[in-house]
Amino acid sequence: MTEGCPETATGDTVLPVEVDYDYGRVPSALFSPAGGPAARGAGLDRWAPLLPPLAAPGLGEGGTPLVELEAGVYVKDESRNPTWSHKDRLNRCTTSAAVGVGAPGIVVASSGNHGASAAAYAARAGLPCVVFTGPDLPPAVDAFLGAYGAVVLPVPWEARWPLMRQVVDRVGLHPVSNLTPTHTGHAFGPEGYKTIAYEIFLDIGVPGAVFVPTGYGELLYGVWKGFTELRRLGLTDRLPRMVACESAAAAPLAKAVREGLPAAHVAVEPTDAYAIVAAVSGYRGVVAVRDSGGEVVTLDDGQLRAARDELARAGLWAELSAAAGLAGLRAVGGGAEGPVVCVSTSSGFKDRSVGTLTTERVAGDWESVSRRLRAAGLHG
Amino acid sequence: MTEGCPETATGDTVLPVEVDYDYGRVPSALFSPAGGPAARGAGLDRWAPLLPPLAAPGLGEGGTPLVELEAGVYVKDESRNPTWSHKDRLNRCTTSAAVGVGAPGIVVASSGNHGASAAAYAARAGLPCVVFTGPDLPPAVDAFLGAYGAVVLPVPWEARWPLMRQVVDRVGLHPVSNLTPTHTGHAFGPEGYKTIAYEIFLDIGVPGAVFVPTGYGELLYGVWKGFTELRRLGLTDRLPRMVACESAAAAPLAKAVREGLPAAHVAVEPTDAYAIVAAVSGYRGVVAVRDSGGEVVTLDDGQLRAARDELARAGLWAELSAAAGLAGLRAVGGGAEGPVVCVSTSSGFKDRSVGTLTTERVAGDWESVSRRLRAAGLHG
Secondary structure, three states: OOOOOOOOOOOOOOOOOOOOOOHHHOOHHHHOOOOOOOOOOOHHHHHHHHOOOOOOOOOOOOOOOEEEEEOOEEEEEHHHOOOOEOHHHHHHHHHHHHHHOOOOOEEEEOOOHHHHHHHHHHHHHOOOEEEEEOOOOOHHHHHHHHHOOOEEEEOOHHHHHHHHHHHHHHHOOEEOOOOOOOOOOOOOHHHHHOHHHHHHHHHHOOOOEEEEEOOOOHHHHHHHHHHHHHHHOOOOOOOOEEEEEEEOOEOHHHHHHHHOOOOOEOOOOOOOOHHHOOOEOOHHHHHHHHHOOOEEEEEOHHHHHHHHHHHHOOOOOEOOHHHHHHHHHHHHOOOOOOOEEEEEOEEHHHOHHHHOOOOOOOOOOHHHHHHHHHHOOOOO | OOOOOOOOOOOOOOOOOOOOOOHHHOOHHHHOOOOOOOOOOOHHHHHHHHOOOOOOOOOOOOOOOEEEEEOOEEEEEHHHOOOOEOHHHHHHHHHHHHHHOOOOOEEEEOOOHHHHHHHHHHHHHOOOEEEEEOOOOOHHHHHHHHHOOOEEEEOOHHHHHHHHHHHHHHHOOEEOOOOOOOOOOOOOHHHHHOHHHHHHHHHHOOOOEEEEEOOOOHHHHHHHHHHHHHHHOOOOOOOOEEEEEEEOOOOHHHHHHHHOOOOOEOOOOOOOOHHHOOOEOOHHHHHHHHHOOOEEEEEOHHHHHHHHHHHHOOOOOEOOHHHHHHHHHHHHOOOOOOOEEEEEOEEHHHOHHHHOOOOOOOOOOHHHHHHHHHHOOOOO
16 A cells, blocks of 8 residues: 555545554553653664554664753754664555565655665665665765665656656555555654654643644655654643745645645646655645644745754754754744744755865964954954 | 863973862763653753763763774764864863863963864853964964854964963963873863764764874873773773874874873874874873773874775865874774774864865866866766
């Protein structure tokens, strides 16, 4: 079931498959604050009773810190994962599906974090991994994907999904990214992401709102689902507002919510926020925003850069797209309803601008150095 | 006391300052497996009773996972820290010293992880940070250091320490890297590192041996000190063998141990393992190796690359220098004395080779793609 729900699909809209559990059988001690002896660094295995079978071995994903940026504003720093992004939570679960069905390998279309994470989990499971990227692969991303031994195939943009489909059909590899006309993705993806909600709950309880960088809306929905499960388990009666933070250069979820559609297509304008650019949304995003009483915020690159710089000046260097959560908070405000959490998805090393040297050398004498110190306001 | 012990220093050898505690006052629950409600993601604050005053705010450092590479062989993945290296444990403590003495800022000489980590913790504490780097700053490291707002000063190599001394004396910034002829570093550095031993102990108890990438030996000593404290607190009667893993291009600790010296100087040969290259060692390294019945292993770049590739093929992309721990294990063997831990200090993004694109583009047709798949053994 990697292509959405076969029963509800119409010609141009496909709805995602939802994973359900027997919640009555979840051990009551699962959410005790200490979490049992295996909690710290145990990865998603800590949450196994509420996840699909974790057939693929883990890398200690999840368990990321919640850093207090200012009173009542927290950053969930997902750059502390095995491949330094939130995608590791998804790929632990999707690679487990591949192992579970006995697939000879996995395939993914991605130009960044998703591909590298899939490559890492495939490597850990001893499976081959094929990554279709766009044609202009930055050298750092090439090194990142290649390190794990993935077969990296930089192809023209428009060819990525047709080729992925052929690799699935002809080679039998298990797809861990989307294959459908509107986004459905892998059913196990949001299952991995929902553990973010569990962790936030253990750290500070249920916040008033969660601001989430949003491309296809899988992360947004996963975090939302996690909180709804906590309510279903009787652990809380509160739920947070989910605020989807999209790039203004491509905001299909904003369009879908505005027009009352399950999913929408949009044109993509230029932006440096490559990791959250999506030309199409999926129904999961609509559900999270609608059912939580949330909203969609669209952010231009200037707002994203301001939020990225704000995070860095607090000691957290995030990728531009990863700063969308904080940028969303700064755009619409928040906090009246209790503490807020901004999810920061990935590290600053992943940005394309990282390859440009900007600092000038200094001669080795004290006069040259003290001139630079004075320019920085540091020395009389 | 940032320049070693003033009483025992001779003309060319300076001994480090050691931090001692009133161990009788350590709460007995500190090492309970669950660690209390604030354990997960709480950063070094979790261990405050055994650390110097943590006057500078944290970023959720430490609490990194121990990933089982094979039966009895564990990797302590320090790339999960706030700036993706072990240095964050040190800088939380050294920046706290700067805050504690009311310094107007901090200064560090580093071309990589140490400088970026210092910059992040200074930013978090609201202090300026000056980083002296070598003249050939890779663009990614420039972006990394600059993101946190540090004053980055690329100067000729030989000028770094004299200039740092002047910044300390004339501007009053607090030094968080070494200032002495043999390495002493900051007294609080190993205090941060020793928390690695505490975490390993909670996860698997006391291992038979710990393999540590070794430059100046601060990390090696810190981990050793942590285990000795566990014994002193009556929590164990075992101690691990400490194996220092140096680059063969510069192995001052190997020389010091071989010749019975407290510290040694060596010439530096060319190597890609820039993060563990040290022309001088310090007494701490000798103590850790001698008192633990350990040894020093020297590794050439080929051995380091093989270990780096082995880690990546298990899903952990480490910096070349960071793979020295596993390379050391592969060089000398281990495991007869119980499980072994290889510390992996930092992420693959930090390597200089990351800027080189190696993967060729593929045309968008199936034939071109399937040729590449066949070359990778993936498709008949």
